[in-house]
Amino acid sequence: MLEVTPLAIAEVLEIKPRKFGDDRGFFSETFNQERFAEAGVTIPWVQDNQSFSAAKHTLRGLHYQAPPFAQDKLVRVLKGSILDVAVDIRHGSPTFGKWVALEVSAAKFNQILVPKGFAHGFLTLEPDTEVFYKVSAPYSGQHDRGIRWDDPEIGVEWPLGGAQPVLSDKDRVAPLLNDTPVVFTADTM
Template identity: 65%
Template structure:
């Protein structure tokens, strides 16, 4: 059994896989293409990525890849917790520049599906947070793009104050959405 919930932006879902626990521990089927296709989610994943953040307040994002290396992402947390965000970057979309956020944690065992045409980012909410995510296209440096996590036109309500965040040099220098050619057009 898997629970799928729409998060208010076209194609962005929270997924809660079943978790079967006993005295030994637990078992969970975190991705089942057939079951999720029956729920309207049909994605072929080609690569798994994993990150570990030592401190609370580590900001990663907002990232995306342009076509033809655009990526769907299925993000989950193994330990710790994050506030995860998807931003619609499809020009002409009724929700262009809008965002949706969700707390993911190892305890809650939930995931977020971020489709192509959306920028993705997260901030860690506690130390020693480990994140795993599947992507539908391999990493391509020439197609890799970033948008400012604190773009005032997007106005994400991050639960960690900016002054307490740790960013990479790439993310700190990211342009505003209005300055980026995303390569995505709403149809």
């Protein structure tokens, strides 16, 4: 049995798999196709990815892939914790340009489902954080896109406490949402 909870933007879901523990440790099916389908999640996953961030406040995002390589993402944390952010980039959606965030951590043993049509990013909340995520389309450099992590029109409230995030060169120069081409619309999702 999975616990599935819609976030403030209902298409983005928090998912908590069952965890069975005893004095040896624990066991969990973090993904079971049948259980996910019973919960209404029928996405065909095609690739697993894992990232490691050595430093606290490593910020990865905001990323998405354009069609036909648009990706749904199912994100969980193996070690450490992150603030995971999804930004609605579906033009014509009532929540276009709005964001929702969820703390995802090894301790909470939760996951977040970020669907196609959303830009995705995360900030590590502690050092040595490992993130594991499934995607519904393979990586395509030709379709890889990004939006500025600090776009003032979006206004994500990253918990940096005055610190500067650790960014990739690509994320440093990503465009603002208003400067990106329309690749998702609410009526085609």
